[in-house]
Amino acid sequence: GDRILAVVRGTASNQDGHTVNISTPSLSAQTAVYQSALATAGVDARSVGMVEAHGTGTSVGDPIEYTSLSRVYGVESPCALTSVKTNLGHAQSASGTLGLIKAVLALQHGVVPPNLHFTRLPDELADIDTKLFVPQAITEWPASGQQPRRAAVSSYGVSGTNAHAILEQAPATPTTFADHDGGAEPAAAASLLFPISSTSADELRRTAGRLADWVHAHDDVALPDLAYTLARRRAPRPVRTAVIASSQPELTAALREVAAGDSPYEAAVGRDDRGPVWVFSGQGSQWAAMGAQLLATEPVFAAMVAQIEPVIARECGFSVTDAMSSPQIVTGIDRVQPTLFTMQVALAATLKEYGVLPGAVIGHSLGEAAAAVVAGALSLEDGLRVICRRSRLMSRIAGAGAMASVELPAKQVLSELAVRSIKDVVVAVVASPQSTVIGGATETVRELVAAWEQRDVMAREIAVDVASHSPQVNPILDELTDALAELNPMTPDVPFYSATQFDPREQPVCDARYWVNNLRNMVR
Structure with missing residues (x-):
């Protein structure tokens, strides 16, 4: 997943309102914005160990800000007071962002950097009773073990706008594949997809060659991390291809093949930003344990199956999770069709999580139910009604034709x-x-x-089991119409090409009549 640098626990902003003049801050407004941010974050001010102040170094603004901070932070325990302006000067509209970056780095490394050129507080501030301190040297900031490190960041606008954020140390990251003994990858990460892209076929070859050299030179590379970075952290260029590999030598060889080719997998090179067309298969595409590995390795896939599981159990009387995991191929039309539907919808959700979105969808026979859900023409609940009630009625005429x-x-x-x-x-x-x-x-x-x-x-x-799309299904068509009478068809989010209607370009209305035609009419 994403590398989390810090957690933004809460933010707040307000306005000074009426003051002596536009350049004079409001002490009460500053105090209020701190308290509001802390309340939003749900944390106690005593847990904040560092405050990155606005700190412009002016004789008017600094005393007011120091006084307001002393009323909220450093009341009972020491709290470091810093400002990145001592390092870089006033960055104007970017000053708040720089302060945020500095606070994140301090949280990450457990170190508070010193304020440059600071020697002592002015006399009018030295007498304020507070445990705020300005670090004059690198100050260690060890974790307490009871709670994460927390920092506060302030940024003020010249017209009187005050902003305050509460940051928290990032949570501990889970063990990655590279953290295993010897850097070995678990068996579940068998084959991975490594997409590469560039501005032309020649540049694509050069990119593949450079990447092959880099992979070859890094024995400790974590392939899942590399695949993730290439897929999610690189903007795709117009000319694209991909290789599949499960080991460093295999990946190096595949990349060198692309680099050396006269045409780098020309058939697989994409030149269009409209997205791929997703095709949803009909009955007969099932196999034993077809969802077992995805259930074990893809959280989004498993979550979608878990969402569907109780509906199929209620409508059809079996566990679709068991059917997808079983070493025996699923049989019986009333089990096969809901299982295929689940596989297709869960795969679609997984692809979307990886950033792959359909440019259009089309389905074959029962595959149109999943296609309709993915396109947004039906809700997931309505799609399940279609596939479960369709297959249940069809099981009653099993052997017909x-x-x-x-x-x-x-x-x-x-x-x-x-x-x-x-x-x-x-x-x-x-x-x-x-x-x-x-x-x-x-x-x-x-x-x-x-x-x-x-x-x-x-x-x-x-x-x-049944001769679909023929007169053999006529006996159940009236019942299917009644069973799907409460469907709520929607306008698709992406083009949905119908294999049921005479003109596939005509946008279908996925009501009960459509699904009766889907079962009875020719698939074309």
Whole structure:
């Protein structure tokens, strides 16, 4: 994750209001802004060990600021009082930012730097009863063990605006892969993606070569940290590619291959900022333990599955987490479809967490439910209603009909069905310009497959529970309409291309009628 330098516990700002003149600060307003920031932060002033003051060094402003600070900080315990203006002078509008940076560094290193050129307090301030002190040498700031180090930072505007922030030492960072004995990486980090980009193909090759040299020279490099930095901490340039590796030698070799290539993976080089099109698959794309590794290694993926788990348990009566983790492939249409939906939605959430956003989405058959959720056309709750109730009704007609794939254009298949006067089989899916899926009565489907095979046309029956997108699903369509009557369709956030409607460019309205058509109509 992000490297946290410090925690901003609370901030506050106010205005001096009416004063003697514009250059005279308000002691009461300054005191009030300190107390307001402390209240917002929820911390006691006694826990603040350093105050980075505005400290302009003026005979009017400094006594007022010192007096106001003494009323809040250093009342019972010592508190260092500093100002970065002794190092750099007044940076005008950037002075508050510099003070913040100085305070963060002090919190990080446990050291308060000295105030340059300070010798003693003016007589009118020396008599104030306070434990505030101005460090004249480097001062150690050890952690107490009971609470983190805390610092306060002030910045004032010439027109009377006062700002105050309470900072806290950053929390302890978790152990990284590189912290393991011998620098070895755990097995869970098997393969990682390393994206690289540049302004041209030639520059991309040079970038890959330089990175390969650097990786080769650093035996202790933590590959997960490098992959994270390349993916999240480098602005992508127009020409891009990526390599996959699980070890330092493998990464070095892959980068050198890019550097030496005549064309650096030209097919994988992106030149468009519109984002990738996400395609959501239909039934048959499941495999054993398909979510096990992601559940163990990707927190966002696991959190999304945990959010979905109780809904599927209530609607379908099984644990989708167990189904995705099981060494046995999930079976049964009422389990397969909700499991695939969960896998797709959780993968989408994970990709978004890594900064990968879709330029458009499209789904195949049941995949349209997950696509609709990711596009924003349906809420997650409504998407779950669609997939759970659809699959539950389909399980009641399991065994109805058959489906087969044939390497023929859809128009030719339709022509052959018409010539043979076949009414109980239809074109279910236009898979590609040269590939078609038919569905309908089992015996008729098998007769067609046999006839095509005799002509040396590639054809095979597909293992399915139900012949979707055919008349075999007609008995459950009215019930599906009723089950989805309460859906609340929304306008998609990204383009959602429909595989159900005749014109895929027409924006779908994902109501009950749409999902009935999604189950019954041809996928194209």
